[in-house]
Amino acid sequence: MSPGSAPPPDWQRDGFRHIWMPYSQMKTAALPLPVDSTSGVRIRLADGRELIDGIASWWSACHGFNHPHLVAAVERQLHAMPHVMFGGLNHEPALKLARRLAALLPGELNRVFFSDSGSVAVEVALKMAVQYWLNRGERGRNRFVCFRHGYHGDTLGAMSVTDPEGGMHAHFKGYLLEEYPAVIPEDETSVAELDAFIARHRERLAGVILEPLVQGAGGYRFHSAEAVAEIRRLCDAHDVLLIFDEIATGFGRTGTMFACEQADVIPDIITLGKGLTGGVVGLAATVATDAVFDAFWSDDPGHALMHGPTYMANPLACAAANASLDLFEREPRLEQARAMETRLAAALAPCRDLPHVVDVRAKGAVAVVQVDELRDLEWLRARFVDEGVWIRPFRDAIYLTPALVMSPEDLDTLAARLLDVTREWAERRRGS
Numbered sequence: 001m002s003p004g005s006a007p008p009p010d011w012q013r014d015g016f017r018h019i020w021m022p023y024s025q026m027k028t029a030a031l032p033l034p035v036d037s038t039s040g041v042r043i044r045l046a047d048g049r050e051l052i053d054g055i056a057s058w059w060s061a062c063h064g065f066n067h068p069h070l071v072a073a074v075e076r077q078l079h080a081m082p083h084v085m086f087g088g089l090n091h092e093p094a095l096k097l098a099r100r101l102a103a104l105l106p107g108e109l110n111r112v113f114f115s116d117s118g119s120v121a122v123e124v125a126l127k128m129a130v131q132y133w134l135n136r137g138e139r140g141r142n143r144f145v146c147f148r149h150g151y152h153g154d155t156l157g158a159m160s161v162t163d164p165e166g167g168m169h170a171h172f173k174g175y176l177l178e179e180y181p182a183v184i185p186e187d188e189t190s191v192a193e194l195d196a197f198i199a200r201h202r203e204r205l206a207g208v209i210l211e212p213l214v215q216g217a218g219g220y221r222f223h224s225a226e227a228v229a230e231i232r233r234l235c236d237a238h239d240v241l242l243i244f245d246e247i248a249t250g251f252g253r254t255g256t257m258f259a260c261e262q263a264d265v266i267p268d269i270i271t272l273g274k275g276l277t278g279g280v281v282g283l284a285a286t287v288a289t290d291a292v293f294d295a296f297w298s299d300d301p302g303h304a305l306m307h308g309p310t311y312m313a314n315p316l317a318c319a320a321a322n323a324s325l326d327l328f329e330r331e332p333r334l335e336q337a338r339a340m341e342t343r344l345a346a347a348l349a350p351c352r353d354l355p356h357v358v359d360v361r362a363k364g365a366v367a368v369v370q371v372d373e374l375r376d377l378e379w380l381r382a383r384f385v386d387e388g389v390w391i392r393p394f395r396d397a398i399y400l401t402p403a404l405v406m407s408p409e410d411l412d413t414l415a416a417r418l419l420d421v422t423r424e425w426a427e428r429r430r431g432s
């Protein structure tokens, strides 16, 4: 099935047999769309067609593509120093970014460790939590509580705290650590259950890891600020560390700079990625509180954090991230995200009446139409492309995470196409 009419460009025809695509059955998946360039909220294909990007390039391009302020910053940095190793060396883009992140983050989240992808930032957070207890002389505390529908990345440690029903775990049984998936506590019974669960395993627990308010790729589920606050309270009561994975929710996505602000809760460790550089270069960060960092501050070299990616704190990425933070300071991104919630909720409300639709929800710049079962996935994806929008349904969710700068007109187009194509999909299923 080829959604395009034009033949693939030479580079795709010649190169495709050498590429391995993510999350794809290479034998049966549709040929990927050849992209020529990006601009604003649009992806331009090799045959000249343009798609409105409904997912901001996996939640990352929060200011839209090719933003001139980000491009100029990276260009300047490229000439000064594209990269230099971070072991034994420092540079201004990284230290400036660390200082700015510490100032933006709530509470005492003051110590920034840079890495090159979100999954690695999660690995670092898990290692920090395990070693925190070890450095304090508490042995055997190296396990984690995580949550149903959670997603924390594709590397082994990150996978071990991702919902085991997500489909990836089965292949790696016996190799992956089996952590403790729990239910996010939304009522008294589940609070009591989580309380008992943590109490029972406390001697072995290093921490609890959660995507606050909005869970991403593990199911696009939302939960309340109260649940987040309950989890903080339980971690305090049982003295286990709380890690917030804000790789997806950070940088305005839920309507505040960080989702944890809405619950008025501060984690011990937070992970950031995706929107950090405005979608320009891969970069992630693991930020610890002063109290966590203090457990590593010692005359004993064995108490040091043993991690160091080759490209950590890449200057191009840090320059992009600093420029992205400039835009958050100068432009009304958070207001834009909050306005998007109202607009998308209204525009997508009619989806509720379609057969097979289970729920419609919006939080900040995240909107989800959840269905009972996503049959005909490839058909659905191709139909969206035919309609000029880049929407990629996944699991049981047809979701939007647009650039925060998307105009009301483009948002309305996106929502209207989502509604039309989902209606068509639902009718087709009834007919089959």
Ligand SMILES: *Cc1c(COP(=O)(O)O)cnc(C)c1O
Binding pocket: 117, 118, 119, 120, 122, 151, 152, 153, 154, 211, 216, 217, 245, 246, 247, 248, 249, 273, 274
């Ligand atoms: C995307 C994501 C990750 C993994 O980040 P990568 O950069 O893809 O490795 C981890 N946690 C959450 C919540 C994410 O959304």
